Amino acid sequence: MPQYKYVLEEKDLPTQWYNVLADMKTPPPxxxxxxxxxxxxxxxxxxxxxxxxLIEQEFSQERWIEIPDEVQDVLKMWRPSPLYRxxxxxxxxxxxxxxxxxxxxxxxxxSHKPNTAVAQCYYAKEEGLEGFATETGAGQWxxxxxxxxxxxxxxxxxxxxxxxxxxxxxxxxxxxxxxxxVVPSPSSExxxxxxxxxxxxxxxxxxxxxxxxxxxxxxxxxxxxxSIGSVVNFVLMHQTVIGMEARKQMEMAGDYPDxxxxxxxxxxxxxxxxxxxxxxxxxxxxxDLRAMYVESTACPSMxxxxxxxxxxxxxxxxxxxxxxTVGHDFIPAPVHAGGLRYHGMASTICRLLEDGxxxxxxxxxxxxxxxxxxxxxxxxxxxxxETAHAVKAVYDEALACKESGESKVILWNNSGHGVFDLGAYxxxxxxxxxxxxxxxxxxxxxxxxxxxxxx
Amino acid sequence: MPQYKYVLEEKDLPTQWYNVLADMKTPPPxxxxxxxxxxxxxxxxxxxxxxxxLIEQEFSQERWIEIPDEVQDVLKMWRPSPLYRxxxxxxxxxxxxxxxxxxxxxxxxxSHKPNTAVAQCYYAKEEGLEGFATETGAGQWxxxxxxxxxxxxxxxxxxxxxxxxxxxxxxxxxxxxxxxxVVPSPSSExxxxxxxxxxxxxxxxxxxxxxxxxxxxxxxxxxxxxSIGSVVNFVLMHQTVIGMEARKQMEMAGDYPDxxxxxxxxxxxxxxxxxxxxxxxxxxxxxDLRAMYVESTACPSMxxxxxxxxxxxxxxxxxxxxxxTVGHDFIPAPVHAGGLRYHGMASTICRLLEDGxxxxxxxxxxxxxxxxxxxxxxxxxxxxxETAHAVKAVYDEALACKESGESKVILWNNSGHGVFDLGAYxxxxxxxxxxxxxxxxxxxxxxxxxxxxxx
Numbered sequence: 048m049p050q051y052k053y054v055l056e057e058k059d060l061p062t063q064w065y066n067v068l069a070d071m072k073t074p075p076p077x078x079x080x081x082x083x084x085x086x087x088x089x090x091x092x093x094x095x096x097x098x099x100x101l102i103e104q105e106f107s108q109e110r111w112i113e114i115p116d117e118v119q120d121v122l123k124m125w126r127p128s129p130l131y132r133x134x135x136x137x138x139x140x141x142x143x144x145x146x147x148x149x150x151x152x153x154x155x156x157x158s159h160k161p162n163t164a165v166a167q168c169y170y171a172k173e174e175g176l177e178g179f180a181t182e183t184g185a186g187q188w189x190x191x192x193x194x195x196x197x198x199x200x201x202x203x204x205x206x207x208x209x210x211x212x213x214x215x216x217x218x219x220x221x222x223x224x225x226x227x228x229v230v231p232s233p234s235s236e237x238x239x240x241x242x243x244x245x246x247x248x249x250x251x252x253x254x255x256x257x258x259x260x261x262x263x264x265x266x267x268x269x270x271x272x273x274s275i276g277s278v279v280n281f282v283l284m285h286q287t288v289i290g291m292e293a294r295k296q297m298e299m300a301g302d303y304p305d306x307x308x309x310x311x312x313x314x315x316x317x318x319x320x321x322x323x324x325x326x327x328x329x330x331x332x333x334x335d336l337r338a339m340y341v342e343s344t345a346c347p348s349m350x351x352x353x354x355x356x357x358x359x360x361x362x363x364x365x366x367x368x369x370x371x372t373v374g375h376d377f378i379p380a381p382v383h384a385g386g387l388r389y390h391g392m393a394s395t396i397c398r399l400l401e402d403g404x405x406x407x408x409x410x411x412x413x414x415x416x417x418x419x420x421x422x423x424x425x426x427x428x429x430x431x432x433e434t435a436h437a438v439k440a441v442y443d444e445a446l447a448c449k450e451s452g453e454s455k456v457i458l459w460n461n462s463g464h465g466v467f468d469l470g471a472y473x474x475x476x477x478x479x480x481x482x483x484x485x486x487x488x489x490x491x492x493x494x495x496x497x498x499x500x501x502x
Numbered sequence: 503m504p505q506y507k508y509v510l511e512e513k514d515l516p517t518q519w520y521n522v523l524a525d526m527k528t529p530p531p532x533x534x535x536x537x538x539x540x541x542x543x544x545x546x547x548x549x550x551x552x553x554x555x556l557i558e559q560e561f562s563q564e565r566w567i568e569i570p571d572e573v574q575d576v577l578k579m580w581r582p583s584p585l586y587r588x589x590x591x592x593x594x595x596x597x598x599x600x601x602x603x604x605x606x607x608x609x610x611x612x613s614h615k616p617n618t619a620v621a622q623c624y625y626a627k628e629e630g631l632e633g634f635a636t637e638t639g640a641g642q643w644x645x646x647x648x649x650x651x652x653x654x655x656x657x658x659x660x661x662x663x664x665x666x667x668x669x670x671x672x673x674x675x676x677x678x679x680x681x682x683x684v685v686p687s688p689s690s691e692x693x694x695x696x697x698x699x700x701x702x703x704x705x706x707x708x709x710x711x712x713x714x715x716x717x718x719x720x721x722x723x724x725x726x727x728x729s730i731g732s733v734v735n736f737v738l739m740h741q742t743v744i745g746m747e748a749r750k751q752m753e754m755a756g757d758y759p760d761x762x763x764x765x766x767x768x769x770x771x772x773x774x775x776x777x778x779x780x781x782x783x784x785x786x787x788x789x790d791l792r793a794m795y796v797e798s799t800a801c802p803s804m805x806x807x808x809x810x811x812x813x814x815x816x817x818x819x820x821x822x823x824x825x826x827t828v829g830h831d832f833i834p835a836p837v838h839a840g841g842l843r844y845h846g847m848a849s850t851i852c853r854l855l856e857d858g859x860x861x862x863x864x865x866x867x868x869x870x871x872x873x874x875x876x877x878x879x880x881x882x883x884x885x886x887x888e889t890a891h892a893v894k895a896v897y898d899e900a901l902a903c904k905e906s907g908e909s910k911v912i913l914w915n916n917s918g919h920g921v922f923d924l925g926a927y928x929x930x931x932x933x934x935x936x937x938x939x940x941x942x943x944x945x946x947x948x949x950x951x952x953x954x955x956x957x
Contacts, residue, residue, distance in 0.1 A: 051578045054509045123506045124590075124882055135579075135653070153608060155882030157921070197879055198590070217672075220924040223931050224878050423679050424652055427579055427610030466612070466921045469675040476678050 049134050053296040055127035061291035062114055064284045067322045067395055069110035070329040073402055075394035078366035081358060084500050087366060096265055096273040096365075100170040104281040112284065114166075121165045121198055125154040126288065130296035131461070136425040137445070144448035145302060146441060148461040149293050149320055152428065156221070158463030159316045160191030160276055163285035167274050168192075168199040177270030178202030182232065182257030185211050185385035186218025187431070187463060188276030193227030204271075206232035206240075206260040209252035211385065218467050232257040239263050239362070253378065254388065255361025262364050277313025277386075278359060278393050286319025289460060294323055297458065304336070304458035306444055310436040311340040311349070311407075312386040314393035316462040317437075321405070324458075328404065338405040340396060341436040343387040343415075345483055346379035348372055349400060349407035351490065356500045357391055367498050370397040374493025380483035382412050383471035384432040390493070410439045411482040416475040418442040419465075431463040432471050504589050508751040510582035516746035517569055519739045522777045522850055524565035525784040528857055530849035533821035536813060539955050542821060551720055551728040551820075555625040559736040567739065569621075576620045576653055580609045581743065585751035586916070591880040592900070599903035600757060601896060603916040604748050604775055607883065611676070613918030614771045615646030615731055618740035622729050623647075623654040632725030633657030637687065637712030640666050640840035641673025642886070642918060643731035648682030659726075661687035661695075661715040664707035666840065673922050687712040694718050694817070708833065709843065710816025717819050732768025732841075733814060733848050741774025744915060749778055752913065759791070759913035761899055765891040766795040766804070766862075767841040769848035771917040772892075776860070779913075783859065793860040795851060796891040798842040798870075800938055801834035803827055804855060804862035806945065811955045812846055822953050825852040829948025835938035837867050838926035839887040845948070865894045866937040871930040873897040874920075886918040887926050 068074055077086045089106060097105075104112060114122075133146040151159035171179060178201050183189030189205040196203035205227050212219055212231040222229050232252045233240035239259040243250060265273035275282060297303060307324055309317025317340050327333035342349055348371045357372040359365040372391040373379075379388040399405040412432070419435035421442065422428070430438060437459045448455050465472065474480045523529055532541045544561060552560075559567060569577075588601040606614040626634060633656050638644025644660040651658035660682050667674055667686040677684045687707045688695035694714040698705060720728035730737060752758060762779055764772025772795050782788035797804055803826045812827040814820040827846040828834075834843040854860040867887070874890035876897060877883070885893060892914045903910050920927065929935045 048575050048578075050512055052512060054511060056509060057505055057507060120503050123503075155884070194882055198882070216928065217921070217924040220928045220931070221884060221921075224875065224884055224924070224927050225882075226879060420679065424681060427649055427653070427680075429610070429676060429679055466672070466676075469672040469679070472679050473671070473675045476675070 049132055051132055051134060053130040053299045055292060055295060057123045059295060060119055060123060060126055061288050062119065063111040064114055065287040065291065065323050065326065066107055066110055066112055066284050067325065068280065069108055070326055071395065071398065073398060075398040076369040078368055079356060079500065081363050081365060081367055084367060084498055096262060098167070098170040098174045098176065098272055100173065101167060101281050104284065105279055115169055118166050118169045122162065122288065127292045128153050130293055132300065133426055136422055139421065139425040140442070140445050140449065142445040142449045143452060143454040144445040145454060145456045146445060147297065147300065147302070147456070147458045149289055150461045151289065151316070152461065152464035156190040156194045157466065158187050158191065158431065159286060159289060159319060160188050161195055162288055162319065163276065163282045163315065164191040164195035166285045168195040168201055171201055171272060172199045176201065176272055178204060179274040180204040180261040180264040180271055181274045181276070182206045182254060182261045184208050184254050184388070186215055186222065186467065187386060189227070189229065190218055190221045191276070192274055193222040193225040196227070197225045203227040204264055205229045206234060206257040208232055208254055208257050209250065215467060232260050234260060237263040258360045259362035259364065262362065277315040278389065278391070280395065282315045283318040283322070283393055283395065286315045287323050289319040290321060290323030293320060293458065302456045305455040306337040306339060306457050308339045308341060308437050308440045308457065308459040310387065310433050310462065311342050311392065311396070312389045312433060314340065314396045316460050318393065318396060320460040339440055340405060340407045341440045342407060342409045343382050343384050343436060344409045344411050344485060345382040346373060346388050346390065347409045347485065348390060348392045350409040351485070353494060354397060354401055355497055357497050359391060368394050370394050371400065373490045374496055376496050377490055377493035382483065383468065384412065384436060386433040387436065408440055410436055413480050413482050415439045416480060420475070428461065429465045429472065430461060431465040432468050434462045504587055506587055506589060508585040508754045510747060510750060512578045514750060515574055515578060515581055516743050517574065518566040519569055520742040520746065520778050520781065521562055521565055521567055521739050522780065523735065524563055525781055526850065526853065528853060530853040531824040533823055534811060534955065536818050536820060536822055539822060539953055551717060553622070553625040553629045553631065553727055555628065556622060556736050559739065560734055570624055573621050573624045577617065577743065582747045583608050585748055587755065588881055591877055594876065594880040595897070595900050595904065597900040597904040598907060598909040599900040600909060600911045601900060602752065602755065602757070602911070602913045604744055605916045606744065606771070607916065607919035611645040611649045612921065613642050613646065613886065614741060614744060614774060615643050616650055617743055617774065618731065618737045618770065619646040619650035621740045623650040623656055626656055626727060627654045631656065631727055633659060634729040635659040635716040635719040635726055636729045636731070637661045637709060637716045639663050639709050639843070641670055641677065641922065642841060644682070644684065645673055645676045646731070647729055648677040648680040651682070652680045658682040659719055660684045661689060661712040663687055663709055663712050664705065670922060687715050689715060692718045713815045714817035714819065717817065732770040733844065733846070735850065737770045738773040738777070738848055738850065741770045742778050744774040745776060745778030748775060748913065757911045760910040761792040761794060761912045763794045763796060763892050763895045763912065763914040765842065765888050765917065766797050766847065766851070767844045767888060769795065769851045771915050773848065773851060775915040794895055795860060795862045796895045797862060797864045798837050798839050798891060799864045799866050799940060800837040801828060801843050801845065802864045802940065803845060803847045805864040806940070808949060809852060809856055810952055812952050814846060823849050825849050826855065828945045829951055831951050832945055832948035837938065838923060839867065839891060841888040842891065863895055865891055868935050868937050870894045871935060875930070883916065884920045884927065885916060886920040887923050889917045
């Protein structure tokens with residue numbers, strides 16, 4: 048057997064984040080104001096829901112941004128994360144491909160999410176804030192933020208989609224263990240929540256409503272701001288520690304990837320791994336590097352959506368962004384990969400997609416769990432349903448190598464464990480997991496509601 | 503902040519297990535036959551429920567036993583595990599103590615248990631076996647064995663205590679994901695199970711019954727043997743990879759422990775860390791080294807039991823062992839630390855205890871969760887309820903250092919994560935967690951049922 052793991056010491060932790068905007072020949076268009084639809088050229092963008100330092104990062108064109116010592120110090124609690132060679136899985140698939148993965152499940156909350164949660168909390172503390180409000184679906188992001196706020200002695204208010212609050216109590220308990228205050232959304236604590244409850248007291252909630260509640264909570268409480276777990280530039284940039292580490296580790300392994308793969312809801316874990324390598328493609332060093340974003344067929348923004356301006360949030364509170372979208376009003380089918388149910392995608396990814404620099408693919412959930420089972424039985428780790436979408440793409444690429452006899456090097460991001468998501472595996476074992484037919488009429492209807500931006 | 507983690511490369515994985523029996527001046531007395539109560543001096547001990555290589559290891563007096571290459575190769579999937587400096591917790595406790603812990607939660611099943619499961623499966627495969635039967639309570643051991651049997655292409659039959667089967671479905675699903683066949687115990691698949699169900703169809707089961715079913719299943723199925731997760735010599739020895747690695751990592755940190763602490767049900771995770779260091783005390787190099795085993799007040803074999811011969815299992819099928827016991831018939835209170843509810847303790851630990859070479863302590867569960875919460879909020883990791891007992895002992899020792907002003911070096915084994923046990927944390931948050939008064943009359947009654955061994 049070859050070496051399994053490539054480990055780095057704490058001293059090898061990256062000291063700078065990589066900002067892909069500095070290397071994109073065609074950058075994404077500017078954000079538009081959510082109300083006036085006018086271009087927002089500079090910080091601060093209204094409404095000022097984020098700490099100012101993060102808004103500045105959002106607009107930065109600097110290639111490298113220093114990671115503050117205090118942030119590095121917290122990241123060292125679990126970083127650098129290991130890079131694995133999936134040698135047993137290669138053998139099980141009988142493929143000549145060499146499969147490597149970065150394992151982000153080693154963080155205390157069990158995913159890549161704390162990479163940005165920690166950075167956001169640092170800047171919030173620097174700004175003298177009291178706390179962060181946020182929303183969470185299945186709870187991966189909420190638990191990362193509760194973990195991070197605790198370490199910086201900040202408060203955390205989490206609006207958790209009601210159906211998940213009751214179906215995934217363990218995530219809620221983890222958040223409470225780190226000191227978070229978690230309420231089912233819609234809640235009676237915000238006007239947005241009360242309005243919904245007045246109409247439908249039995250509603251199971253949605254991520255869109257939870258975002259509206261978190262934003263309202265942040266702007267109506269002194270010393271509170273809003274924290275976000277994906278989609279925006281600064282979040283993707285905070286995740287580039289993954290790819291920066293992976294570059295060193297692939298060097299240790301003596302390989303360079305032919306294909307890099309990540310699952311994408313808003314796009315942060317995938318870009319965190321991909322962008323530091325994509326730099327080599329953008330500067331012409333590695334013109335043949337393939338980078339693949341994998342989404343759910345339940346919410347196929349990249350593969351079935353259109354490239355257009357849309358609101359980033361259902362409540363139309365945040366900026367209007369040029370991106371691939373299935374429409375901010377589209378409600379995806381209730382797939383287990385809750386993190387892949389976002390209607391849009393990070394603007395840099397979409398621009399790179401339009402320019403043919405990166406590629407996208409979508410999968411149904413049953414085939415995704417087939418692949419995750421194959422991985423779990425060979426490598427031991429049970430991955431999150433979101434991550435399983437990346438696993439399926441790797442599976443297909445590895446089998447394509449078997450067919451062609453090529454020994455490609457495949458690198459993917461194992462963004463988080465599925466210990467909180469075993470209910471989905473149970474449904475799979477019992478053959479109760481189903482695929483959903485995409486409601487294309489619903490997408491067409493949602494796309495009709497896009498902002499009418501003057502040319 | 504000081505360095506947090508001390509990581510080793512795969513090439514630093516120990517190549518030998520350490521057998522403490524070789525260095526004990528007064529070894530534990532021989533096992534007795536469960537029926538005749540006669541001394542069993544040599545392998546094979548009847549009944550031959552284990553693979554022969556393991557029975558030989560059980561009686562070995564060799565100090566070092568080679569770890570087969572195939573076992574090392576699987577251990578490298580997650581080993582060497584990291585050694586952490588709990589710098590943030592030290593700060594939170596305001597203690598001059600230096601706290602280090604070995605983090606075993608990085609294995610795919612999330613605990614130290616696969617260290618022995620993998621070794622046992624290797625020998626079973628070498629012997630041409632078809633599968634292993636075992637019992638599991640909360641499921642930590644069962645999931646480790648399912649993970650390991652899968653990797654060696656063996657079958658696994660797990661008798662899971664009925665109440666846990668229903669209360670902890672996620673562990674059951676994890677076992678099934680690795681291909682295990684899990685049934686609630688008592689089941690209709692064994693005579694032992696059917697007999698119990700005939701009397702009480704609504705029983706919630708017990709570990710004793712589950713052991714009886716697993717043993718019966720193993721001896722009544724050709725090609726099947728029984729696998730055990732703690733207590734016996736060979737299991738403790740397989741766990742010494744933990745301490746062997748920790749020795750190297752403490753050297754990297756430039757420290758040597760004053761106190762080593764582990765939680766103890768059967769004693770394997772604690773001894774896995776302790777024995778490789780205790781060697782220095784046994785040979786006189788480190789006479790002042792303190793080694794502490796921490797148990798639950800619900801099942802206080804070391805602190806309230808007697809040192810006597812007792813059956814290792816409720817069904818009186820296995821050997822009679824000289825150990826600290828509260829009696830094989832004693833039913834402990836239903837504390838969340840299910841792994842600490844064993845009536846006895848590993849025989850080497852008990853002998854060392856009798857000789858004053860190691861020490862023991864017991865804690866109630868509420869104070870244990872107080873300490874685990876303190877740890878989780880400082881260090882992020884949410885530990886298993888069993889492990890939390892070690893955390894409480896470290897907590898007390900660290901505060902004693904604060905009192906005395908001593909900067910002692912404390913090393914403990916963080917044997918597994920508590921992600922599957924968040925229900926216990928929820929009860930704690932809601933102040934529904936209670937302590938149990940020890941039923942000393944029940945212990946006295948159980949101790950009256952000890953075997954009458956002729957002098």
